[in-house]
Amino acid sequence: xxxxxxxxxxxxxxxxxxxxxxxxxxxxxxxxxxxxxxxxxxxxxxxxxxxxxxxxxxxxxxxxxxxxxxxxxxxxxxxxxxxxxxxxxxxxxxxxxxxxxxxxxxxxxxxxxxxxxxxxxxxxxxxxxxxxxxxxxxxxxxxxxxxxxxxxxxxxxxxxxxxxxxxxxxxxxxxxxxxxxxxxxxxxxxxxxxxxxxxxxxxxxxxxxxxxxxxxxxxxxxxxxxxxxxxxxxxxxxx
Amino acid sequence: xxxxxxxxxxxxxxxxxxxxxxxxxxxxxxxxxxxxxxxxxxxxxxxxxxxxxxxxxxxxxxxxxxxxxxxxxxxxxxxxxxxxxxxxxxxxxxxxxxxxxxxxxxxxxxxxxxxxxxxxxxxxxxxxxxxxxxxxxxxxxxxxxxxxxxxxxxxxxxxxxxxxxxxxxxxxxxxxxxxxxxxxxxxxxxxxxxxxxxxxxxxxxxxxxxxxxxxxxxxxxxxxxxxxxxxxxxxxxxx
Amino acid sequence: xxxxxxxxxxxxxxxxxxxxxxxxxxxxxxxxxxxxxxxxxxxxxxxxxxxxxxxxxxxxxxxxxxxxxxxxxxxxxxxxxxxxxxxxxxxxxxxxxxxxxxxxxxxxxxxxxxxxxxxxxxxxxxxxxxxxxxxxxxxxxxxxxxxxxxxxxxxxxxxxxxxxxxxxxxxxxxxxxxxxxxxxxxxxxxxxxxxxxxxxxxxxxxxxxxxxxxxxxxxxxxxxxxxxxxxxxxxxxxx
Numbered sequence: 001x002x003x004x005x006x007x008x009x010x011x012x013x014x015x016x017x018x019x020x021x022x023x024x025x026x027x028x029x030x031x032x033x034x035x036x037x038x039x040x041x042x043x044x045x046x047x048x049x050x051x052x053x054x055x056x057x058x059x060x061x062x063x064x065x066x067x068x069x070x071x072x073x074x075x076x077x078x079x080x081x082x083x084x085x086x087x088x089x090x091x092x093x094x095x096x097x098x099x100x101x102x103x104x105x106x107x108x109x110x111x112x113x114x115x116x117x118x119x120x121x122x123x124x125x126x127x128x129x130x131x132x133x134x135x136x137x138x139x140x141x142x143x144x145x146x147x148x149x150x151x152x153x154x155x156x157x158x159x160x161x162x163x164x165x166x167x168x169x170x171x172x173x174x175x176x177x178x179x180x181x182x183x184x185x186x187x188x189x190x191x192x193x194x195x196x197x198x199x200x201x202x203x204x205x206x207x208x209x210x211x212x213x214x215x216x217x218x219x220x221x222x223x224x225x226x227x228x229x230x231x232x233x234x235x236x237x238x239x
Numbered sequence: 240x241x242x243x244x245x246x247x248x249x250x251x252x253x254x255x256x257x258x259x260x261x262x263x264x265x266x267x268x269x270x271x272x273x274x275x276x277x278x279x280x281x282x283x284x285x286x287x288x289x290x291x292x293x294x295x296x297x298x299x300x301x302x303x304x305x306x307x308x309x310x311x312x313x314x315x316x317x318x319x320x321x322x323x324x325x326x327x328x329x330x331x332x333x334x335x336x337x338x339x340x341x342x343x344x345x346x347x348x349x350x351x352x353x354x355x356x357x358x359x360x361x362x363x364x365x366x367x368x369x370x371x372x373x374x375x376x377x378x379x380x381x382x383x384x385x386x387x388x389x390x391x392x393x394x395x396x397x398x399x400x401x402x403x404x405x406x407x408x409x410x411x412x413x414x415x416x417x418x419x420x421x422x423x424x425x426x427x428x429x430x431x432x433x434x435x436x437x438x439x440x441x442x443x444x445x446x447x448x449x450x451x452x453x454x455x456x457x458x459x460x461x462x463x464x465x466x467x468x469x470x471x472x473x474x475x476x477x478x
Numbered sequence: 479x480x481x482x483x484x485x486x487x488x489x490x491x492x493x494x495x496x497x498x499x500x501x502x503x504x505x506x507x508x509x510x511x512x513x514x515x516x517x518x519x520x521x522x523x524x525x526x527x528x529x530x531x532x533x534x535x536x537x538x539x540x541x542x543x544x545x546x547x548x549x550x551x552x553x554x555x556x557x558x559x560x561x562x563x564x565x566x567x568x569x570x571x572x573x574x575x576x577x578x579x580x581x582x583x584x585x586x587x588x589x590x591x592x593x594x595x596x597x598x599x600x601x602x603x604x605x606x607x608x609x610x611x612x613x614x615x616x617x618x619x620x621x622x623x624x625x626x627x628x629x630x631x632x633x634x635x636x637x638x639x640x641x642x643x644x645x646x647x648x649x650x651x652x653x654x655x656x657x658x659x660x661x662x663x664x665x666x667x668x669x670x671x672x673x674x675x676x677x678x679x680x681x682x683x684x685x686x687x688x689x690x691x692x693x694x695x696x697x698x699x700x701x702x703x704x705x706x707x708x709x710x711x712x713x714x715x716x717x
Contacts, residue, residue: 001262003255009645010250011488013527016481016512017534017691023479023508024536030262034255040646041701049252056256058263069701073678119676121691167248168279198358200312213256213360223280223308240501242494249489269501273494288491295495297502406487407518437597439551452495452599462519462547 002031002135003063005050006123010036014121018064018128025132034063038164041069043093045163047154048174050087051097052214057085064123064131065089072119076151077110077126079134079144088131090122093152100156107150111143160238162188162219169225172218173238177211186219187239189230193219205229241270241374242302244289245362249275253360257303257367264371273302277403280308282332284402286393287413289326290336291453296324303362303370304328311358315390316349316365318373318383327370329361332391339395346389350382399477401427401458408464411457412477416450425458426478428469432458444468480509480613481541483528484601488514492599496542496606503610512541516642519547521571523641525632526652528565529575530692535563542601542609543567550597554629555588555604557612557622566609568600571630578634585628589621638716640666640697647703650696651716655689664697665717667708671697683707 002022008014015036022031034053038046046067057063068075068090078091082102087095088110099105110130117125133142159174166172171188185192186209196208202222207229212218219226226232241261247253254275261270273292277285285306296302307314307329317330321341326334327349338344349369356364372381398413405411410427424431425448435447441461446468451457458465465471480500486492493514500509512531516524524545535541546553546568556569560580565573566588577583588608595603611620637652644650649666663670664687674686680700685707690696697704704710 001259003259011515012644013513013531013642013692014644016510019510020479020481020536023510027508030266032255032258032262035252037250037645053252058259070678072676118691120688124691164252166251166253167276198311200309210359213357213363214252240498242498269505271494271497271501274491276489292491297498403491405490405492406515437550439548449598452596452602453491 001058001061002026002029002131003034003053003057003061004031004036005034005038005046005053005063006036006066007038007040007042007046008036008066008123012036014123017121017124021124021128022132025129026136029132029135038067041067043067043069044154044159045161045174047094047097048159048163049172050094051101052176052216054082054085054087054098054101056214059084062086062088062131062135064127065094066123066127067094068092068122071122077122077130078150079108079110079130079142080150081106081108086131086134088127088134090127091151093150093154096150096153097156099150100153107147108144109147111145112141162232162238165227165232168220169227170212170218170220171226171230171232172212172214172216175217175238176215177217178215180217186217188219189232191230199223240297240300241265241268241370242273242292242296242300243270243275244273244277244285244292244302245275245305246277246279246281246285247275247305247362251275253362256360256363260363260367261371264368265375268371268374277306280306282306282308283393283398284400284413286333286336287398287402288411289333290340291415291455293321293324293326293337293340295453298323301325301327301370301374303366304333305362305366306333307331307361310361316361316369317389318347318349318369318381319389320345320347325370325373327366327373329366330390332389332393335389335392336395338389339392346386347383348386350384351380401471401477404466404471407459408466409451409457409459410465410469410471411451411453411455414456414477415454416456417454419456425456427458428471430469438462479536479539480504480507480609481512481531481535481539482509482514483512483516483524483531483541484514484544485516485518485520485524486514486544486601490514492601495599495602499602499606500610503607504614507610507613516545519545521545521547522632522637523639523652525572525575526637526641527650528572529579530654530694532560532563532565532576532579534692537562540564540566540609540613542605543572544601544605545572546570546600549600555600555608556628557586557588557608557620558628559584559586564609564612566605566612568605569629571628571632574628574631575634577628578631585625586622587625589623590619640710640716643705643710646698647705648690648696648698649704649708649710650690650692650694653695653716654693655695656693658695664695666697667710669708677701
């Protein structure tokens with residue numbers, strides 16, 4: 001199975017082009033969109049989202065991960081095999097948090113190049129074909145060359161920042177929930193936010209934090225938008 | 240075939256997780272997204288949208304329907320077999336309008352529980368596996384227990400409210416078109432809106448109502464946004 | 479393979495209905511979404527986007543193309559076979575740019591009609607079944623009648639307008655890049671915009687134009703939104 005995590009925009013005209021390539025090269029492999037609205041140009045946020053997903057992905061799956069503001073620049077294309085799951089994308093830090101948290105990770109430079117490579121769409125022309133080769137069992141064609149480690153490494157640590165705001169207005173952070181005691185209130189945008197296990201424990205409209213379904217700390221409001229209540233500005237840090 | 244109707248957000252990171260579960264448990268069953276931007280937290284609007292879709296769905300299909308602001312709270316997970324079509328979701332009224340309008344409906348409590356159940360994502364952990372079991376022909380595993388009726392019932396009647404605003408700015412109501420005479424103007428936000436059969440009958444920019452492709456009354460403007468023209472506020476009622 | 483290019487809205491409740499029809503009539507044919515947020519009601523912009531995609535589509539593919547503000551009015555449904563690729567949609571100009579640029583194009587009126595045809599959703603009731611018939615190899619059922627040419631023809635020429643703004647804020651134009659010398663600055667909204675090959679060549683936040691992955695001129699800003707920088711109003715022309 002191939003999973004996609006990008007900042008290409010679910011509604012834009014990029015994902016379909018990637019899927020056409022995947023289907024052409026690996027027609028029998030199902031493709032599932034995890035997220036195409038990762039914060040644009042924000043490699044750090046994408047890296048923490050990808051790491052949260054990583055532990056839940058099936059073994060032998062291949063994830064195409066592209067948040068790549070430096071596309072066409074000098075960063076290498078890489079593939080990482082982390083605890084039995086493949087990740088294909090740019091060596092700009094995006095895959096590095098998932099790799100750092102894996103018990104075992106092997107890193108490869110991708111030496112394969114397409115006949116035509118659009119300077120601004122390596123997702124379609126380079127990463128998608130390589131993801132398809134790996135998923136279809138023709139990995140040799142991708143010319144993977146083993147190397148010691150990724151060039152850009154953001155580390156394995158949690159990130160005390162909002163990494164995604166969903167359409168309910170919930171704020172997903174880069175903090176794993178098992179690292180924070182339940183009796184601790186978080187502070188965001190100057191507001192104290194207490195813990196609750198779920199929405200229905202909290203009065204309508206009240207702010208709380210909880211462990212979301214990816215294992216991350218998320219700040220929400222019962223049947224309301226936490227983003228609106230907090231007047232939240234992206235990039236703001238938690239305390 | 241499995242259909243999905245939720246308020247998870249088409250662009251957000253939830254639908255992919257649901258699809259990964261469906262594929263794992265029912266790999267040969269195609270999955271089609273009907274709508275993932277049903278109004279958030281609005282069970283009543285979702286119920287009327289689902290009921291409008293229901294009559295058009297193929298027999299033997301399974302629809303996963305989740306608009307569930309009380310997720311993790313006391314409401315039961317249920318499955319309903321209505322006129323040969325399965326619906327799986329929370330017993331909070333969401334499925335009740337479709338059930339009430341069916342000639343024949345059987346209601347089941349779902350007794351199956353997963354090993355791990357995220358308090359805020361029953362869509363992924365409970366409803367998706369059960370929908371997959373039913374669609375894959377292994378319904379017995381879902382531990383369905385027949386019961387008399389749904390706990391929360393919104394009734395079979397039409398709803399004189401806007402239940403969805405599409406990206407054209409068209410306002411879809413919960414009124415079935417065959418209940419309203421064609422020569423009657425509707426009143427919304429203080430404006431009289433006459434009937435027309437289709438867009439091309441109406442001068443550019445003019446408001447009209449018509450029977451939409453789901454059989455519901457929809458208020459539109461030819462090549463313009465009815466929402467902008469009406470300064471429409473969600474929840475406003477029609478007369 | 480069936481490709482979809484429409485203004486139905488990726489997040490709205492229309493695309494799923496189209497896919498249900500395609501799956502019912504051509505269950506083995508994969509379906510790929512190219513774009514569902516083509517500018518609403520804007521046939522000209524859609525025609526230039528479709529033409530840019532056309533050259534990249536696989537031979538023998540079928541593209542369902544619907545931007546159809548006159549749906550239900552007098553325009554014909556048509557199918558065009560252009561350089562080995564099928565296009566199905568309304569005869570309102572949408573397919574005409576792709577057809578005019580093809581080395582060889584055959585035009586057909588679609589005489590098939592469904593038992594039930596919603597006045598406002600020919601995409602679901604007429605174009606989708608016909609696209610499925612062609613893709614499934616049962617073209618005869620679609621009752622295609624050869625004719626000399628399309629009724630509405632927008633021509634083969636480039637269009638000096640923005641035809642799409644993506645979620646990064648990049649402005650995609652209807653100008654093919656190979657028609658403009660690299661040393662020429664473009665003028666948009668009163669600003670001079672120079673050429674660059676890729677994002678990483680340009681200082682953070684600076685505007686530039688480049689050849690995008692569809693071969694069109696696109697105006698962008700490195701790690702920023704060109705739309706915000708330009709205070710761009712849709713429809714504005716380039717010089």
